[in-house]
Structure formats: structure tokens, C-alpha cells
Amino acid sequence: MRMRSGVFAFSCLLVEALGVALFLRGFFPVPVRTLPRREARGNPPAEPAPSGTGMVSNWTKIPPPVFKKVVIVLIDALRDDFVFGSKGKQFMPYTTQVVEKGTSYSFIAEAKPPTVTMPRIKALMTGSIPGFIDVIVNLNTPALLDDNLIWQAKTAGKRIIFYGDDTWVKLFPKHFVEYDGTTSFFVSDFTEVDDNVTRHLDRVLKREDWDLLILHYLGLDHIGHIMGPNSPLVGPKLREMDNVLKKIHISLLSKEQSSLPNLLVVCGDHGMSETGSHGGSSEGEVHTPLLFISSAFEKRSGPLTQPELVQQTDLASTLAVSLGLPISRNSVGKLILPVVGGKTMREQLRFVHLNGFQLSRLLQENTPAYEKDPGYERFKIAEKSHSNWIKLYLEGNNSEILLNLGKKVLKQYLEALKTLSSSLSKQVAQYDMYSMMVGSVIIMEVLLLLLLSIPKALSSQAVFEVPLSPPLFSLLFYLMCLVLCAVHVIICTSAKSLCYFCSMSWLMAVGVMMLISALMCIILSAIMRIFESSRLPVKNPIVSSFSWSEVDVLILAGTIGHVVSLGASSFIEEEHQTWYFLTTTLCLVLGQELCRNNFLLNECDPQHRTTMKQNFDAVKKASDCKNIDISAAGNSKLSKNTSSAEFIKGSDKWISLASPWIILICCRLLRSLNQTGVQWAHRPDFGHWLTRGITEARFVYVFILGIVFTGTKDLLKSQFISTDPSVKSTGLWEVYSGLVLLAALLFRPHNLPVLVFCLLIQTMMTKYIWRPLTFDAAQTTIMHYWFGQAFFYFQLWLVHISQLTKHFPEVYCVFIIATCSSYAVRIEGNSNGIATVDVSAGFVGLESYVEIPAIFFTVFATYAGPLLWAIHLLYYLSSEVKRSSTAVGHGCFCYALMHSIPVAIYIVLVTVLRYHLFIWSVFSPKLLYEGVHVFITAAICLFFTAMDQKHS
């Protein structure tokens, strides 16, 4: 099948977009969640009443609290062996004594990765497993909006006091009656950060005016980060913690005079690895101790056994029950029964029923086929036997049999809870590796195909043969299809966890498999072809002496360097710096090229020129045989000589020499604008001159629509009726200016300088640099791409300057998520509460939230930089059609290639680094951004191809 490079590039990008979508779906599992807490909440279920008879249980409300005061001591990075191992015996004598002989229950709580503090606090307090999407959706308003224990406690009128890591204060603003946040920013601070917590302790323990006290100690984590878990500093720190626990425990015991006992909970949010870091999923990182200490518990007797393994999420449900609160709706945890073991059988059954009911409701909301879930079935059976038990109980039957029967029901309930909880947590816990692999295989194949077709696609015809039919009818293709389908069936039947690709319909899956094998066969045949052609002897040694100019070297080195830099989290975080650095260097090299062009030819004698001419003639002859673009290059260099000869006259020369410097100064100004932009963004809005009212904005919309419409009309006309190229270029110019106006409308005032500078730089580039230097289409495209990227960051930094925290990338993924799905908007309600401009751009000129235009405007405002540069490139290339007729096709191909390389490499990198500490904060946002950018690039390529139609 014969294809033009533009069409080929576009189809490649389409396939790639499919791959990226599949990969993203596998990488970001959809979190288990129900409606936000403000939505209608059902009443707690009554005790299951015996059917048939008229008896109704009078227990319809939430049971009363089990404990009076609860103290939670959270020690950051407390690993299980710090308490239960030899270190615990040595350094925590009081705690060990309580664990071994006292009234306590000890467990090992397993944390789910990412084992980083903030998601872990969320897991402890909501009982849900915060997925990535979950983390970022709430990032903009960092307060935790989900149903959680602290919120429940506050609504129930409990007074909560908090001392420790200020993440809590951010997560639960206005929830604490008294708090003192310490910062985890100074990692080398081992003592102050804990003293700041402990100093309040004596005063608070004397007082009676609180119900829940939370302490979060950071010192151990800091020691771990710097010195590791085996450092000599760990011992004294553990001893300090032991003293704190002793103080609290004794004070709690001394206060117990009334009916209800008090409870002390000791836990860690995550452990630490052997090197002292955390974030991954090694055993040391996920296993934390969990201690419940209360006088209500029975004294432990008999030999000490290995503590039981529970989930970290179980704490939320257990605490909710202990405090007499409803269990948070998103909790996937199950009640730790021993904690309420001192209560009567009826009460215990009531607790587990509440927990089971909450879990099964969560399951109902998340899985359509919930009725088939074994956990749900078990719960229903347990509920039935529970109601029978209630019937017996209400009849006054109060014997040994009832107790035994109750124990049986309890067991049934616990089984059901376990199954429910594990099937719920499976949905978020791990990466869907299979979908990720399929997606990345597709992307890598597309990249290979693009790379293999570089020589053909950039040839002077820009048309090439895609070997489609021979591979499609080969035996290899069918064999591969069969094997892949077999693999698919095997993986899907054996997979324990939920897998998106498996849950697709089989027709789709087979289609994807066929696509993969077809791509594979095409690649193989392309490689064969290259081998065949390389076996022919190379006749012309002159071609090999085709020398690289500085710009070529820079472009190659820059592309490779950028791709390599994606492997380091710091470079991703500072990617804007990479682009600024590269564009600055590019400008300097261009300036040098211009200098040489002007000065050398100035003094260039005619003799020199003729030798050059002869040289190029030789190259041209050589390239004629080889059919590669060198002829164009030779032409261009010839014309370079002639054009610059005319060009030397006049003052243009000096402007041309100065233009790289002016561009550099513009870029530098934009950069410093970013740095000082903070004050600008906080200044009260000095009036968006276009959007002061909805009517004006609409007027501007109509105006822009008019411009774009005339542009499109001209384009269509040039496509089908007229052959006059000027019509086409006016059309393109109109579309371009329409888009510029739209950008002006959607940008915030402090972003407008970016637009102005963008226009200025584009004009200068075209007039004084591209024209005199006459690069070929590929080089021009790549340079445009670089500038587009740099401008994306110029604008982005201005956009987000108001939230320029150290967690910049997290912020920036918020709006990308909003862009992708406008999911966040729906959650927050139709407000401008999301302070990012990108979302608010979706509201310009609209009275209320309308999904499609909002998404379109948001995407446009976000990607305005790359888009404007791409359209400008198209305009420039199509005005250069006279010089080389295939410029647009080449440009399109290069654009696709330039974007495919980083995406493909990045996806492989992310897969390899998926347990990296910064995977959620640095790598994932960038992944989302790249994903959306692939779609944008596909759209741009479509436009390019449409424009290229004429010159087929």
C-alpha cells in the first residue's frame, strides 16, 4: 500500500494513542469510591429482624462508644521489628512488658504501597486505599473530602486534639480544637520535631476537655532517611517513644474512674527498608506494628505468639466502632474483633453486621455483578443466621446454646468480612501489569516502525510503500495471532486480580492482538527490505562525506539528551529547565550560523564561491542516484548562497544578526516573569479586558468563530476548487490568528505577555532566521517543536504560579486530570473552586458548566503553546512549498516522530520504576501529560495531512 508520509505518521499516531490509552488504564486503576460524604447518606441499618414474626429489634441506632478517651500515637516509619523484635526488647521495655503481660492486643498492620506518609494517613483515617487518581483529585484543595473518621468524630461532637506532622492539619483543617503542626521539611532535625509534640503532653493529659488525642512523631522517620534503620540513633529514639507511651498509659489508667475505659493505640504509618527509605513495597516498608492498650482487655496469659497480620485499613473501622461513630463509607477495612471482645455477644454481632453492611454497600456501588461475589453471598447467609439468632435472643433464650450459636454467626460474619474486604482492596492495590504490557508493546512497535521508515519518509517524494499485504497473508501473522490469543486466554483465566484488558469484550481483545501481530510482521518485512537494499554496493562515497552541521548535531544531541533525562525524577520535575536550556543553545547556534553566513560571504571571493558550487554539484549528482533528501539540502545550500548574497544589502542584515539575541532576551524575560509572577497572580484581578462579562466574551467568541470559519472556507476552497496557493496561505493565516485571539481570550491577564512574545518570536524567526538560512523541513519542524515545548512551560509556570509549592507536579496533574475527563469539576461542583486557570478557562463566556466546550477550552488553553507553534509551522511550511513540495509531509512525519520517541521511552521507564519513591508525585503526572499530548499531536498531524492533500 502506498502512503504519503503525513498519512503514515497520522495512522501511526492513532495506533500509538490506542496503546497509550491502554497503558494509562492499566497504570491508574479506578479507585474504589462512593459518593462524596456530603451526598445523601443512608441511615445505619437496624439489626436484622427475624422475618415473619412481628418482632422488631429496638437497636436501630449506631451503638454507643466502647471507649471514653482514645489516644492515637502514630510514630512515622515505625517498623514491626522495632517493637516486636530484639530492638523492641532492648529499647522499649515498658511497651514490651505491656505487650507480653499487660492488657493489650498486638498486631502487624500491613500498609499498601505507595508507603508515603500522606496516603498512609488517609488510609488510616478513611479506611480506603488511596489510589493515585484519588490523591490528585483532592490535591487542589488539599483537605480530605472523603468520609473519614476525623470528620465523623467532629460531627458527633467529639473534641479532637492533634500534635505532630502538619500534613494532618492540611488534611483536616478546622477539625481539631487544638493543634500544633511540625514540619517534615527539615529531615536532619531528629529531636526538635519530637520535642515540639511532647512538650504539650503533660498539660493535655491533665485536662479533661478532649475525647480524641492524636500524636504524630516524625523523628524516627528522619533518622531512618539519613542514617538508616541500624543506626545507633534509633535506640535512644525508641526509648524516648517508650517513655512517651509510658507516660500516656499511666495517665490514662489513673483517669479511669467512670464506667467507660480508655484506649491507647500505637501504630506506624509505614516501615522503612534496609537502607532507611520508604515508598516501595518491600517487607520492611509495609509491615508496621499496631497496638491496642486498654484496661478493658483481658490480661494476656500464656506464651507470646507471633502477632496476627491485619490490614492498615482495618484501624479506621475498628476506631469508628470503638468511638461509637458510623464507619466511613469508603472504608475497605474490617473490624478487629478482639478490641470489642469484652462486649456482649449481641453487641459484637451488631458491630460486625454494621461493618459487613457498609462493605457490601461499597461493593454494590463499585461492581455491577456484586451479587455473585462470594463475600456478598456469605454476608447474606450470615445476616440470615444473625436474624435467627436475634429471634432466639428476643424470645428470652439465654443459655449456653445461644452463646455457641452466636459464636458461629460471628465466625460466619468474619469470613464474609474477610472476603469482602479482600475483593474490594484488590481493585486498587496493584498495577494492572497485563494491560500495561500490551499498551507498551503497541507503542514500542509504532516507534520502531517510525524509526525504520525515516529514510523513506524523508526522501524527496515523501511517498513510500508500506508492505501491508504480504505480511498480512503470511503464515507468521496467523501463527502470531494464535499464540497471542492463547496467551491472552491463559493470562486472563489464571489472573487473580482484576484486569482491564481481560474485562474487555473478546472481539476487541482479538482485534488488539491482530493489530500487534500485524505491526510486528510489517516491522519484520521493513527490516528485511533494509537488509536487502544495504546488500547492494554503495556506489557513491561522496554521500557518506555529507557532513553534519552544528544544528544537526545539536538537534540530535538534544533529542537524545532529553529522552535520557526522563529517567531522573529531578529532571522531570525541572523539565522546563531542560527545554529552556535547549532552546537557548539552539538560538546561540543559529546566531553563530547567521554570523558565519553574513561575514564569510561578505569577504567570500568569487573563486571560493565557484569551488563551493562545484562541490554542491558533485553532491547533487551523487544524491540523484540515492534518492535521498540531500538534493534538497544541496539545493538549499546553493540557494542559501544566492539568497544571502542579495540579503547582505540593506539594513536587514543587522536585524537578522540581532534577531537571535532579541529572541534570547525575550525568552529570558519570560523566565524571570515566571519567577516574579507570584506577586502578579495574587494581585486582585485587574480586569480581564475581554471577559468582563459573559456577553462580551460571547461577542468575542462569535468574532473568533467568524475568523476561523473564513479561514476554513479558504482552506477548503484551495483544496477543491482553486489552485492558487495564496488562497491557502491566507486561509491558514486566518485560522492561526483566530486561534491566537482565542488564546488571548482564555489566558489570564498575567499570561498575555507570553502570547505577545510568542507572536514576536515567531515573526522574527520566520523573517530573519528561517528564510535566510533555509533549513530543510525536518530541521525546521524539530526547532518548532522545541520552541512549542518551551512555551508550554512558560505558560504553565505562569498558570500555576499561585500554587508554586514544592509539589509542583502534583498540582499540575490536577488540571491535566481535569482536562482529561473534567472529573474533578464534577466532584467539586460547578464552581471555580479549582484555582487553576485551565479549568476556569472552560468557563469563559459560559453561564454554567457545559461539558464539551469546557473540555475543549481547557485543553486549548493548556496546550496553547505547542498548538500555536505547530500551526505556525504549518503556515510556514506551506508557504515554502515552492522550494520543496514535500515540506508539509516531512514536517508532519518529523512532528510525529519527535513526540513518539519520548513517549515510548518514558512509558518503558515508568514501568521499570513503578516502585520508585516519587512515582506518584513526579512520574505519574508527567505520564498523564504525555498521554494527553499524544492525542493533541494526533490532531495536529491530522490537520497537517489534510493540508498536504494537494501535493499528492
Add this chain to the structure above:
Amino acid sequence: MKGAEVGRLLTANLLCVFAITLTTFVPAFFWDGFTVLGTHLTWLCICSVCVSTFNIILHFVLKPNLTPKRSSFAHKISRFLKSCISFFMSCVLFHAIIVLYGAPLIESVAETFLLAVLLSTFTTLQCLCLLGPNIQAWIRVFTKNGATSIWESSLQITTICSILGTWFGAFPIPLDWDRPWQVWPITCSLGATFGYVAGLIIAPLWIHWNRKQLTYKSR
């Protein structure tokens, strides 16, 4: 003749490398607390001064210029003044380029300017020694195949290596390792120095390697 010439170049360059190594050790004997990283600005000054004096001395000793013209004292003075002015201009130009690359404009001006001085010592001063304040000659040397002697080829290589070294030296700055050497402008100046040293060593070897291909036209 050519072999002897290359030998002379090699010794000169090795002496230069030796001088740079000396600047890292010797001041520590005279001044307590001197380290290249700790008191970086002092080192920058010492290194620039040392390299420039060394280059000037070498230039007078070896006299690589093939046609030393007899000229009047006044002419010499004017040449010297011109050289000084171009050196200063090149410092300012390098400073401007570094700022355009993103160095802070107002803060740490001294650091940036000293880096510019170091770069000028490594590049412009050599050109001044060899070619004199003659822009046309500079442009000739720095175009492809423009060198007319092995000294000029060596000049090309060391200059390009120093600038590339500075360029690569900027890479570790955004990394979040929080090391003492990540402070501006240590990485860049060290990159420039290493690039210069590498250039000094590579140049004679490269010329020796390619002596067949190198045919210098007389002017």
C-alpha cells in the same frame, strides 16, 4: 619539522595542565582552609590569573607566530590596549550569555562574572595571544578548515572543549542531591576547567593522529 612542532605544542599544553593542577594544591599551603569547593571564588580568581600569566609567558617563550613583525612601540601599546578591551568585552559577553541561559540577574553577580572571566581566560585570551585583536582572523580560524597552523588547530579544539565543558557542567544543577558542589557556579566552572584540560591533552594527540590529512595552506 612538523613533528618537532607537535612536540613543542605538547610540552606547552602539558605545562598548562600542570599549572592548573598546581592551582588546586599550592594555595592550601599558604592559606588555611583553602579548598576548591569551599572557597570556590578564590580558586576561580587564582586559576584565571595563573592560567593567563602562564599562557602569556608561554607565548613569549615559544613564539608560535611564524612571522613576528617588527613594529613600533606605539603600535605595540595600541595592540595591548585593544587586547585588554577585547578581553573585557568577551567577559561581559560571556556574562550576558550565562545570564541568558538562566543565571540570576541580580543575585550572585560576582560568581557569574568570575565564571565569565574564567571562560574568557580559557578561550579569548588564547585567541588574543595567538591572533592578536584581529576579528577577521578569529572568524577565519573558527570556520571549518580555517586553521593555518597546528597552533590554530589546537586553539580551535581547546576553545570548543572548554565551552562544551561548561555546557555539560550545567547538567547536574537541577538534580536534587543537595551536594555542596551543586552550588552555582561550581559545576560550570569545574566543567570548563575539565573541558579545557581535556582539550589541551586531546589537541596534540588529535593533530598527531591526523597529520596526514592536515595540510595547512599558507596565507
